[in-house]
Each structure stands twice: as C-alpha cells, then as structure tokens.
Amino acid sequence: MPASPDTFDFIIVGAGSAGCVLANRLTASGRHRVLLLEAGPANRHPWLHIPLGYGRLFTNPRYNWCYQTEPQPECHGRNVIAPRGKTLGGSSSINGLIYIRGQAEDFDHWRQLGNAGWSHEDVLPYFRKAEDNERGADEHHGSGGPLGVSDVRDRHPLAAAFIEAAQQCGYPRNDDFNGAAQEGAGFYQTTMRKGVRSSTAAGYLKPARRRGNFTIVSNALATRILFDGRRATGIEYLVGDQKRSANANVEVLVASGAFNSPQLLQLSGLGPADLLQSLGIPVIADLPGVGDHLNDHYFARIILRCREPITLNDAARNWLLGAKAVADYALFRRGYFAIPAISAGCFIKALPSSATPDIQCSIALYSIHNLGDWVDAFSGFTITSTLLRPESRGHVRIKSADPRQAPAIHPNYLATSKDRDTLLAGVKALRRIAKAPALAQHVVEEVDPGPQCDGDDALIDFIRRRGSTVYHPVSTCRMGQDTKAVVDERLKVRGFERLRVIDASIMPAVVSGNTNAATIMIAEKGADMVLEDARG
Numbered sequence: 001m002p003a004s005p006d007t008f009d010f011i012i013v014g015a016g017s018a019g020c021v022l023a024n025r026l027t028a029s030g031r032h033r034v035l036l037l038e039a040g041p042a043n044r045h046p047w048l049h050i051p052l053g054y055g056r057l058f059t060n061p062r063y064n065w066c067y068q069t070e071p072q073p074e075c076h077g078r079n080v081i082a083p084r085g086k087t088l089g090g091s092s093s094i095n096g097l098i099y100i101r102g103q104a105e106d107f108d109h110w111r112q113l114g115n116a117g118w119s120h121e122d123v124l125p126y127f128r129k130a131e132d133n134e135r136g137a138d139e140h141h142g143s144g145g146p147l148g149v150s151d152v153r154d155r156h157p158l159a160a161a162f163i164e165a166a167q168q169c170g171y172p173r174n175d176d177f178n179g180a181a182q183e184g185a186g187f188y189q190t191t192m193r194k195g196v197r198s199s200t201a202a203g204y205l206k207p208a209r210r211r212g213n214f215t216i217v218s219n220a221l222a223t224r225i226l227f228d229g230r231r232a233t234g235i236e237y238l239v240g241d242q243k244r245s246a247n248a249n250v251e252v253l254v255a256s257g258a259f260n261s262p263q264l265l266q267l268s269g270l271g272p273a274d275l276l277q278s279l280g281i282p283v284i285a286d287l288p289g290v291g292d293h294l295n296d297h298y299f300a301r302i303i304l305r306c307r308e309p310i311t312l313n314d315a316a317r318n319w320l321l322g323a324k325a326v327a328d329y330a331l332f333r334r335g336y337f338a339i340p341a342i343s344a345g346c347f348i349k350a351l352p353s354s355a356t357p358d359i360q361c362s363i364a365l366y367s368i369h370n371l372g373d374w375v376d377a378f379s380g381f382t383i384t385s386t387l388l389r390p391e392s393r394g395h396v397r398i399k400s401a402d403p404r405q406a407p408a409i410h411p412n413y414l415a416t417s418k419d420r421d422t423l424l425a426g427v428k429a430l431r432r433i434a435k436a437p438a439l440a441q442h443v444v445e446e447v448d449p450g451p452q453c454d455g456d457d458a459l460i461d462f463i464r465r466r467g468s469t470v471y472h473p474v475s476t477c478r479m480g481q482d483t484k485a486v487v488d489e490r491l492k493v494r495g496f497e498r499l500r501v502i503d504a505s506i507m508p509a510v511v512s513g514n515t516n517a518a519t520i521m522i523a524e525k526g527a528d529m530v531l532e533d534a535r536g
C-alpha cells in the first residue's frame with residue numbers, strides 16, 4: 001500500500017543552520033522521504049544574501065523572532081535583545097558571517113564529560129566535510145563542501161591597524177583562527193562565497209530542493225510532538241490558523257534552535273513537571289533539564305571616533321560614498337556591502353591563569369548607539385571584548401501553553417564573579433589595543449564609555465549597563481551522561497525512542513568562538529548517526 005501523503009520517514013523541525021544540513025544529507029540517497037517544517041517564510045529577500053543585510057535584519061520581525069531576555073539581574077535589570085533567524089537558513093541567514101569554530105580543547109572537554117565521539121579529533125572530519133574554504137584543503141580545512149568559507153574581501157585600513165596594534169601589545173599574528181592555534185590577531189574568515197552570504201539555505205538546501213523525496217513547508221509552526229507512549233510518531237503544526245499533522249515512520253528530528261527546541265519539547269510534555277502542570281500541559285516525562293543550563297556569550301563594546309571619514313558610518317550618511325559602495329558591490333561583490341559584522345580580531349588570555357584564550361577582541365567598521373539602531377552620525381567604529389567561556393547558566397521556560405507565545409529567556413549574564421573579572425580584564429586589554437600607536441593614530445576620542453569611565457568599579461558598571469549578547473545561546477537540550485542531560489551522545493532524547501534534538505541546543509557548553517560552524521558540524525555528525533541507525 002502506498003504511504004499516505006502525510007507520512008514521511010523523517011520530519012525535521014526547523015530549517016536553520018542545523019535543519020538544512022540534515023535535510024540535505026537525509027534526502028541525498030533518495031531512499032528516505034523527508035519533511036522539513038520551517039516557521040518562517042522563504043529566503044527570497046535580497047538582504048538575506050547580501051552580507052551587510054546583517055544590520056538590516058536585526059530588528060525585522062518577518063525574518064527574525066526578535067526575542068528579548070527577561071530582565072537580567074546583573075545587567076541593571078535590562079531586557080537584552082535576543083535575535084534569531086526565522087526563515088530558510090534560520091540564524092545562518094541573518095548572522096554576522098564570522099567563521100570561527102572554537103578551540104580544540106572545547107570539544108575535548110565535551111568528550112571528557114563522557115560524550116564518546118565528540119573529541120576534537122572526532123569532530124574535525126565533520127568541520128572539514130562541511131567546508132569549501134577558498135584557501136583550499138589542508139589538515140585543518142576542507143574544500144568542495146556545501147559551506148562557502150572565504151577571507152574578508154577588503155582589508156580595511158582600520159582592521160589592519162587593529163591587528164598591528166594588537167601585535168604592538170605583544171599578541172602574536174594569527175592568519176587562521178581555525179588552524180593549529182587560536183591565540184593572536186588577524187583577519188577573520190567568513191561564511192561567504194564570492195561576496196554572497198553562504199547560509200545553510202544557500203549551501204545545503206538549494207541543491208536538495210528538487211529531490212523527489214523531499215517536502216519543505218515554510219510558514220509552518222510546529223506546535224507539538226506526537227507520541228505513542230515514549231515513541232515519537234509525528235508532529236502537529238500550524239500553517240496560519242490551519243492545524244495539520246504529519247507522521248514520521250523513522251524519526252522526528254528537532255532542530256529549532258536553542259530557544260525554540262526546548263520550547264517545543266516543553267509544549268509537548270517533556271520538561272520540568274511543575275512548570276508544565278502550572279500551565280495545564282499533560283506531563284509525558286518530568287525532565288528538569290529541558291530548557292535548563294542556557295549558556296551564552298556576553299560582550300562589551302567601546303565606541304571610538306575616527307579621525308578620517310573612512311568608516312561604514314560615513315558611507316551610510318554620505319550619498320557619494322554610499323553610491324560608490326553600491327557600485328562596488330553590484331560590479332565586483334566587494335566594498336562595504338560585502339563586509340561581515342566584524343572584520344578582524346584577537347584572541348587573548350585576559351586572565352593569566354587561563355590555559356587558552358578566554359576573550360575574543362574584535363573590530364567592527366561602524367558604530368551604533370544601541371544594537372539595532374541606525375549608524376551614528378559621526379565617523380565611528382567599534383571595538384569589542386567577548387567573554388569566551390562564561391560560567392553563568394540560565395534557562396528557557398515556556399510562559400504559556402500557546403505555542404505562538406515567546407518563552408521566557410533568562411541567560412543570567414555575569415552571574416559569577418569569574419565572568420565579571422574575565423570580561424573586566426578583557427575590556428582593559430581592549431583599551432590597551434586602542435591606545436597602541438597603530439590604532440591610536442586613527443582615533444580622536446573614546447565616545448562610549450569615554451575616558452571618565454576609569455577604575456574597576458566604573459568599568460564593571462559600564463559592562464553591566466551597556467553589554468549585550470553576541471547571539472550564541474546553547475545548551476538548553478544539553479548532551480551529557482548525567483540525569484539532567486536531555487540527549488545522549490547520539491543526540492537521542494533520553495528515555496524516548498525515535499526522537500532526537502540536533503542543533504546548537506545540544507552543546508554541553510558554548511564553544512570558545514562563534515557558534516554557526518559548530519552547529520553545522522553537529523548536524524553533519526548527527527545526520528551520519530541518523531543514517532547509520534536507519535540502516536540498522
């Protein structure tokens with residue numbers, strides 16, 4: 001008997017960084033019928049493909065969930081913005097395009113927590129499999145993969161000055177942050193191919209779309225995982241107000257990201273029993289770890305006034321410079337429209353006790369007063385200091401049984417004194433770089449926080465008042481061997497059959513870098529495990 005049109009082998013929930021990888025790999029053989037559900041619309045808008053679109057999509061609710069955190073107790077009670085992609089490609093369609101995997105030690109730590117198969121040696125082949133690095137393949141890098149990786153196209157004088165200033169402060173030069181060692185200063189590599197964003201929708205989904213065994217439904221909000229006892233059997237979802245469902249013969253794969261994957265599990269009855277009961281949701285399993293352990297990167301940024309009109313602020317406000325930027329991109333795919341959110345950086349050990357870099361310093365070629373604002377009216381640029389391995393942990397918890405309502409997001413930034421001390425040391429190091437001759441020659445003054453902000457107490461207050469996330473939430477469906485871990489090392493939800501979570505939420509802790517590459521690696525490895533198990 002032919003399968004019903006609503007029956008598939010695999011259902012993937014979320015077409016983000018991870019979901020598009022899974023969709024490509026699971027449909028490749030033609031043997032499995034796959035349904036991919038995505039809450040957001042298709043990715044046709046040009047800003048989703050032009051790198052500078054990053055700035056334009058920051059607050060656009062059509063392609064961005066535009067979440068906010070709960071008031072953060074250690075950040076003057078502020079609600080911190082928490083953007084997430086909501087379209088094919090997910091956050092890889094709106095992110096800052098920086099390609100940094102993390103440190104080898106991060107993955108070795110995952111392995112030491114008991115997660116067999118996740119050491120750096122184990123995961124490196126998956127990073128290489130994903131990658132199409134324009135520098136070509138070597139022991140650290142791959143070429144020919146779906147994910148375009150390229151050097152920053154234009155080496156802006158301010159970014160070059162930042163690197164030289166870091167060297168003047170004693171940090172080594174590093175031309176490959178994903179190579180033998182991460183420490184040092186250099187230009188970033190980006191997820192771009194020939195000046196166009198390489199989201200997972202572009203790299204993985206596009207080549208798979210026409211496969212006969214593949215169905216994509218966009219504008220489809222998954223509302224509940226369906227179960228027969230402890231076996232996942234399908235998904236219920238909404239398209240507009242229309243309720244639909246689909247069956248999965250083999251597995252349901254949740255790939256909705258670090259905020260929405262725990263939300264979907266909780267809506268489906270998997271989560272802290274007291275929370276679910278308080279919202280009238282029947283409890284299938286009391287899993288207090290679902291949504292717990294939220295771990296995110298927090299950063300502080302310093303705004304500097306530039307001596308020359310060479311910043312992105314100038315191009316955005318001067319029609320002649322703006323017209324040149326448009327022409328540069330239209331004709332050559334270069335110039336300001338082809339820059340990533342940050343262009344160059346320096347990984348440092350801010351605390352003398354750290355064995356590997358604990359702070360990522362970066363330079364962005366523009367300044368904005370509040371994230372999401374239009375650029376400042378003066379020639380300005382920004383230097384940043386990001387805490388790489390925050391100890392602080394928070395949570396994601398649904399506030400309502402209505403799947404259309406945002407969950408409560410509480411990252412608990414700066415909750416430990418070590419986090420505050422490390423970031424303070426990072427901001428001081430950043431100021432030293434700004435004052436080194438190579439960069440100082442371009443700087444008129446520090447605008448924010450300004451020279452009057454001096455001394456540890458004032459600087460810590462600045463970090464609390466003006467700091468924010470770099471959008472790397474993870475760990476809310478954490479992989480591990482302890483009782484609060486949500487998935488095991490094969491990414492199967494503990495105590496359940498035919499149900500996995502495969503996305504950034506499974507990271508045991510945030511990587512010391514940027515999270516897109518590691519999420520794609522997780523999905524590449526996850527797809528292999530799913531296919532191995534399907535073969536029996």
Ligand SMILES: Cc1cc2nc3c(=O)[nH]c(=O)nc-3n(C[C@H](O)[C@H](O)[C@H](O)COP(=O)(O)OP(=O)(O)OC[C@H]3O[C@@H](n4cnc5c(N)ncnc54)[C@H](O)[C@@H]3O)c2cc1C
Binds near residue numbers: 016040
């Ligand atoms: C503004 C921003 C800048 C960033 N900059 C960088 C950077 O420069 N470099 C870097 O490495 N990382 C960066 N990141 C982080 C990186 O992009 C993410 O860590 C990564 O994309 C997470 O992948 P994911 O698959 O876990 O989730 P996502 O890519 O967010 O995908 C989840 C998908 O699931 C969909 N979804 C959610 N709920 C449902 C539901 N109920 N039903 C159906 N679909 C659903 C969402 O719409 C989304 O498409 C940035 C992120 C943001 C938001």
